[in-house]
Amino acid sequence: MSSRLWDMTDRIRLSALVTGASRGIGHAIARRLAPTHNLILVARDASRLEGVAADCRALGANVHTLGVDLADGAAVASALAGLDVDVLVNNAGVAHLKPFLETTPEDWHHQVDVNVNALYYVIHSVLPGMVSRGKGHVCIIGSTAGRNTFVGGTCYVGTKHFVMGFAESLMLEVRDAGVGVSVVTPGSVATELFPAGTNTSWMLEPDDVANAVHFAVTTPPQVLVHRLEVRPLTPKRPRRDA
Ligand SMILES: NC(=O)c1ccc[n+]([C@@H]2O[C@H](COP(=O)([O-])OP(=O)(O)OC[C@H]3O[C@@H](n4cnc5c(N)ncnc54)[C@H](OP(=O)(O)O)[C@@H]3O)[C@@H](O)[C@H]2O)c1
Structure with a gap:
């Protein structure tokens, strides 16, 4: 499938749009898809996005970067209008983990804007093309926080619970049109989502999540x-008998 961003000669490759591609899990997803997909990479940090784009070009992808604040619905609609992609990975997300009474209105709205409202903006821009072509795949990065709870997670956990209900409802709406919807729910992953100094040694690596995304979006057409829930299997503390 093609995008208005690349020419006919490239139509042999599939295409994917990855949000939150400037670092962390999104960077790993972009790299994982690069050997087989042309890529549109979206985030705010243009210089980091260019670094990711260079990685992906080295793996064979034709890459375009879009520096867009996903919390800005009008900016998203204008940046993504008319894009045709085979795969959309909604990965961008933010977390302000703190007790509810310490959560500021800015913390609250930031998480709801990026983790929830941006799903509407991005998917509403890209899904019509998939439905009209009768194929495509939307993969959303949820979290185990989408079915668990923890202290300090009121808003973040709430947004990830939203993702689960949203994704399953959307899947039921569009599967008869030939469009798949998946949600990949990682446990803890070693990224900059955690404050500097956090012990991330036991966590999943971003590549582990990227492999799960690749699996979800490359199943046979009838599947x-x-x-897909991905958990670390490394003990948090050294084993007594280690
Ligand atoms: N790390 C974990 O333990 C974990 C576990 C489960 C689920 N997840 C989920 O995985 C996803 C990726 O998280 P991560 O761990 O890779 O975090 P990260 O390293 O902080 O990366 C977040 C990405 O989202 C982008 N982003 C944030 N706000 C944005 C905005 N307003 N507009 C555009 N892009 C924006 C960031 O780019 P810019 O700053 O350049 O805009 C960055 O590329 C999130 O949905 C998160 O909830 C993470």
């Missing part, structure tokens, strides 16, 4: 893996 949809809707939910």
Whole structure:
């Protein structure tokens, strides 16, 4: 499938749009898809996005970067209007983990804007093309926080619970049109989502999540893996007998 961003000679490759691609899990997803997909990479930090784009070009992808604040619905609609992609990975997300009574209105709205409202803006821009072509795949990065709870997680956990209900409802709406919707729900992953100094040694690596995304979006056409939960298998503390 093609995008208005590249020419006919490139139509042999699939295409994917990855949000939150400037670092962390999004960077790993972009790299994982690069050997087989042309890429549109979206985030705010243009210089980091260019670094990711260079990695992906070295793996064979034709890459375009879009520096867009996903919390700005009008900016998203204008940047993504008319884009045709085979795969959309909604990965961008933010977390302000703190007790509810310490959560500021800015913390609250930031998480709801990026983790929830941006899903509307991005998917509303890209899904019509998939439905009209009768194929495509939307993969959303949720979290185990989408079915668990923890102290300090009121808003973040709430947004990730939203993702689970949203994704399953959307899947039921569009599967008869040939469009798949998956949600990949990682446990803890070693990224900049955690404050500097956090012990991330036991966590998943971003590449582990990227492999799960790749699996979900490359199943045979008659198969949809809707939910995929990925957990670390490394003990948090050294074992007594280690
Ligand atoms: N790390 C974990 O333990 C973990 C576990 C489960 C689920 N997740 C989920 O995985 C996803 C990726 O998280 P991560 O761990 O890779 O975090 P990260 O390293 O902080 O990366 C977040 C990405 O989102 C982008 N982003 C944030 N706000 C944005 C905005 N307003 N507009 C555009 N892009 C924006 C960032 O780019 P810019 O700053 O350049 O805009 C960055 O590329 C999130 O949805 C997160 O909830 C993470």
